[in-house]
Amino acid sequence: MISIDGLTKIFRLNKKDITAVDHLSLSIEDGEIFGVIGYSGAGKSTFIRLLNRLEEPTSGKVTIQGKEITSMKKSELRVARQDIGMVFQHFNLLWSRTVSENIAFPLEIAGVPAEERVRRVKELIDLVGLTGRENSYPSQLSGGQKQRVGIARALANKPKVLLCDEATSALDPETTNSILELLVNINKKLGLTIILITHEMHVIRKICNRVAVMEDGKIVEQGDVLNVFLRPEQDVTKKFVKQVMSSSDEEELENFLVHYTGGKLVELTFVGESTNQALISTISKKFEIEVNILQGKITQTQRGAYGKLTVQLQGEDAEIARAISFIENETSVQLEVIQHAN
Amino acid sequence: MLTNLFPNIKLEDLWEATLETFYMTSISLIGTFIIGIILGLLLYLTAKGGLWENKICNVIVGAIVNVFRAIPFIILILLLFPFTKMLIGTVRGPNAALPALIIGAAPFYARLVEIALKEVSKGVVEAALAMGAKTKTIIFKVLLPESLPALISGITVTAIALIGYTAMAGVIGAGGLGNYAHYFGFMRRDFDVVFVCTIAIVIIVFVFQFIGDFISNKVDKR
Numbered sequence: 001m002i003s004i005d006g007l008t009k010i011f012r013l014n015k016k017d018i019t020a021v022d023h024l025s026l027s028i029e030d031g032e033i034f035g036v037i038g039y040s041g042a043g044k045s046t047f048i049r050l051l052n053r054l055e056e057p058t059s060g061k062v063t064i065q066g067k068e069i070t071s072m073k074k075s076e077l078r079v080a081r082q083d084i085g086m087v088f089q090h091f092n093l094l095w096s097r098t099v100s101e102n103i104a105f106p107l108e109i110a111g112v113p114a115e116e117r118v119r120r121v122k123e124l125i126d127l128v129g130l131t132g133r134e135n136s137y138p139s140q141l142s143g144g145q146k147q148r149v150g151i152a153r154a155l156a157n158k159p160k161v162l163l164c165d166e167a168t169s170a171l172d173p174e175t176t177n178s179i180l181e182l183l184v185n186i187n188k189k190l191g192l193t194i195i196l197i198t199h200e201m202h203v204i205r206k207i208c209n210r211v212a213v214m215e216d217g218k219i220v221e222q223g224d225v226l227n228v229f230l231r232p233e234q235d236v237t238k239k240f241v242k243q244v245m246s247s248s249d250e251e252e253l254e255n256f257l258v259h260y261t262g263g264k265l266v267e268l269t270f271v272g273e274s275t276n277q278a279l280i281s282t283i284s285k286k287f288e289i290e291v292n293i294l295q296g297k298i299t300q301t302q303r304g305a306y307g308k309l310t311v312q313l314q315g316e317d318a319e320i321a322r323a324i325s326f327i328e329n330e331t332s333v334q335l336e337v338i339q340h341a342n
Numbered sequence: 343m344l345t346n347l348f349p350n351i352k353l354e355d356l357w358e359a360t361l362e363t364f365y366m367t368s369i370s371l372i373g374t375f376i377i378g379i380i381l382g383l384l385l386y387l388t389a390k391g392g393l394w395e396n397k398i399c400n401v402i403v404g405a406i407v408n409v410f411r412a413i414p415f416i417i418l419i420l421l422l423f424p425f426t427k428m429l430i431g432t433v434r435g436p437n438a439a440l441p442a443l444i445i446g447a448a449p450f451y452a453r454l455v456e457i458a459l460k461e462v463s464k465g466v467v468e469a470a471l472a473m474g475a476k477t478k479t480i481i482f483k484v485l486l487p488e489s490l491p492a493l494i495s496g497i498t499v500t501a502i503a504l505i506g507y508t509a510m511a512g513v514i515g516a517g518g519l520g521n522y523a524h525y526f527g528f529m530r531r532d533f534d535v536v537f538v539c540t541i542a543i544v545i546i547v548f549v550f551q552f553i554g555d556f557i558s559n560k561v562d563k564r
Contacts, residue, residue, distance in 0.1 A: 052472055081474035092465035095564045096487040105483070106473040137563040157473075 002028040002051075002161065002193065007060035009046050009217075020046040022217035023060070028195060028210075030065075030160075033187055033302070035204040035225070036197045037240055038214035044197040047214065048163050051195070052084045053077055065160055082110050085154030085192075089166035091146040093138040099125070099149050100134045106156040124152040127189075128182060144175035151182060155190070162186075164196035168203055176200075180207050184302075201243040205229070205301050213237045226303045230271055245297055245308060256294055256310065257338075263314035265294070266324065269334040272304035279333055280311070287323040289315035310338070350532035359522035360542050362436045366508040366518055367546070370443035371501050377448040378500070379493070381407060382455020383481065393467075393477050407449040415446045415507050419514060439516035443507050451500045458492030459485055491562040498554025502547050509543065519543050 009021040020043040028034045038044045049055040051062055053069060062069045064084065072080060093102050100121050107117045125131055128148040138146055147167060154162055164183070168176040184207050187194050198204065204211050204225060212222035213236055220234045229245075232238045256265055268279070284291045291311050298307030313320045327335045345351075381403060387393050388400040413421065419442040423433050430438050462485055470484045486493070512520025519539045527535030 054468060054472055078474040078476065081472060084472070086469070086472040088465060088469060090463075090465055092463065092469035094466055094484065094488060096490065096561070105470075108483070109470075109473050109475045109479055139564050153469075153473075 001030055001063075001065070002026075002195070003061075003063045004028075004051075005061040005063075007047070007050055007062060008058045009043075009050055009055060010058045019217050021050060021057075024217070024219055026212060026219060026222070028193060030193055031187070031191050032209045033184070033194045033196070033207050035208035035211045036195070036214055036219075037199065037201060037204050037211060038197075039199060039236070042214040043217040044214045045165060046217075048165050048195065048197050051163060052081055052086060082106070082157045083159050083161070085157070085159040085162040087147070087150050087154045087162065087164045087167045089169050091138070091143075091150045091170075093146060093149055093153075095138050098135050098137055099130060099141070102138070102149055103152045103156055106153055110157050112157075120156065124155060127155070127186070128152040142175075143171050144178060147171065147175075147179050148182065151179075151186070155186065155192075158190075160192055162192055162194045164194060166198060167196060169198065169200070176203070177206070183207055201240040204240075205244050205299060207302060209302055213240065224303060225301050226271065226306055229299075229301065229306050230269070244299055256312075260292070260294060260312045263290075263292075263312050264320055264324070265310065265312055265338040267336045267338055268309045268311060268327070269336070270298060270305065270307045270309070271332070271334070272306070279327070279331060280309075283323050283326065286326070287315070288319045289313050289323055348534040348538055350526070350530070350535050351538055355522065355526065356538060356542065359517070359519045359539070360546070363505065363508050363512075363518035363520070363543070363546060366436050366439050366443060366511070366516065367501060367504050367550075370440050370447065370504055370508075371497065373440065373444035374447040374451050374500055374504065375497055377444060378451030378455050378497075379486075381448065381452035382459060383485070385452060385456040386459040386485075387477075387481075393480065407452050410445060410449040411453070413446075415442075416510050416514075418442055418446050419511055434515045436517045439508065439511040439518075442511065443504060446507055447500050447504050450503065451496060454496035454500065455489075455493060458489040458496055461492060462488045491558045491564075494554060494558040494561065498551060498558070501550045501554065505543060505547055505550070 004024060004026040007021055007024045008019070011018045011020055022043075024047065036044050036047065046055055050057050051064070051069070057070055060070065067080060069077070069080060094105065097105065103121045103124050104117050107120060112120065125134055128151055130145060130148050130152070133141065133145065138149065141149065168179050171179060180203060183194060186192065196203070196208070208225050210223065211225050211228050212219045213228070213234065214220070215234070215236050221228060221232070221237050228237060229241055232241045280291050280293070283289065291313060294310045294312055296307065296309035298305055313323060324335060324337070327333055384403045385400065385407070388396040388403065410418070422442045422445065426433050426438050426441050429441055432438050466484055466488060467480060470480050475484070508516070508518050509520030509523070512518040512522070513524045515521065519542055523536045523539035527533060527539060
């Protein structure tokens with residue numbers, strides 16, 4: 001378990017104090033993928049660098065696997081860092097070394113004997129899918145391949161924790177997905193805890209179990225990814241959720257109200273299992289109504305699916321009312337009437 | 343035909359002078375390389391935000407480097423006469439030129455080393471720190487290998503400056519092509535000797551430049 005208690009970092013810039021991370025407390029379970037999301041300047045980059053003390057905290061405590069990182073001496077910290085892998089936005093590979101040599105670097109630092117290094121490097125190259133590129137130099141690799149080297153290097157000393165500092169932010173969407181899949185894969189295979197920071201909700205949605213939203217150095221909201229998607233409380237969170245859902249836009253709703261008159265406009269929210277139900281066809285068979293889908297999106301998270309549909313229900317008022325009460329009472333789908341038709 | 347064109351050249355003298363120039367340049371280059379790297383590393387590591395951040399040390403090393411770079415070489419040799427005499431036992435001959443050559447060139451190279459090290463990506467150093475690397479590991483496995491092409495092109499530039507310095511040292515008795523051109527050419531008004539020495543020096547410069555460029559390209563995998 002990783003526990004963070006009252007972690008604070010104050011930078012002194014031009015005789016002014018800037019609080020990058022402000023009394024932040026958090027606990028992260030073993031084996032989970034924990035995401036921290038925030039806009040640039042929210043302090044998330046500083047936060048992740050405080051965890052392995054690349055940045056010295058001003059105050060507060062970080063404990064990883066029962067070892068208090070913040071109270072360690074330099075020499076102890078060096079050893080502890082070998083158990084904490086880190087992946088960077090800009091990969092930070094040594095261009096003077098080949099793929100194999102880059103992956104071997106942390107092993108050299110940890111004093112692993114040469115034969116063992118060769119064996120371990122081969123394993124890692126297979127794990128991240130770079131077989132055949134062992135002797136290439138970083139300059140000969142694509143961004144995605146470079147990040148695979150970065151990940152292999154971070155995993156070399158079999159760490160318990162992997163810190164990802166915007167690991168996919170420099171990659172295109174397709175490559176991002178393949179790197180995210182790799183991260184989920186190693187999380188399952190090796191059971192290691194992953195903490196990642198990002199500004200893309202897509203990344204959180206795709207691989208995280210839990211998420212914390214950061215703003216002005218504080219965590220303003222945290223919880224299960226699905227819950228945060230479902231009930232975003234803070235404005236920042238709502239904005240992030242909108243990034244991947246892009247629904248319930250005020251303007252769009254207005255638009256619907258003008259163009260789709262008659263019947264009722266309702267918003268259906270699907271969470272988890274309910275996404276698998278054939279709700280639309282059920283109600284249109286069961287009741288004498290027409291269902292007109294106006295807008296919607298279903299998205300997959302690590303804890304099940306989540307989605308919203310905006311539909312227009314047309315037919316006799318009584319029939320519509322019966323359909324609505326059926327959805328509300330008999331299914332797990334949440335329903336919100338947006339506007340009663342005239 | 344050559345004897346007609348250059349009547350005053352004695353081939354064995356020219357050859358000996360060339361070898362002396364080569365000798366002075368090579369030995370002083372090795373000394374300059376080692377001292378320059380050490381000073382450059384000190385400048386880089388003790389600078390603000392560096393691994394050994396230390397303002398006092400940085401200012402002192404910076405001042406030494408700047409002072410020795412500011413002294414014109416011809417004056418530096420004269421200034422170092424007592425020191426050379428103590429160290430080598432004489433102020434004449436190729437060996438006597440070495441202390442002045444190294445002291446003159448090392449600060450220059452130190453600045454080039456500092457610039458080369460500053461070009462190494464901060465992220466790579468940070469990655470090594472995150473892996474738990476010691477400073478020694480960072481110096482020998484990150485900083486120096488990652489800046490190698492720049493270190494080599496820097497030493498090439500320095501080598502060429504050193505060839506110029508050896509000629510100056512030659513004029514005040516250190517031997518080599520400068521000495522040969524001055525005493526056997528200029529003083530005797532035998533300008534063919536001066537001319538041939540110039541050609542020899544230009545060839546040496548080209549050789550150094552070629553070797554430097556070749557190695558620099560070879561190690562650059564960016």
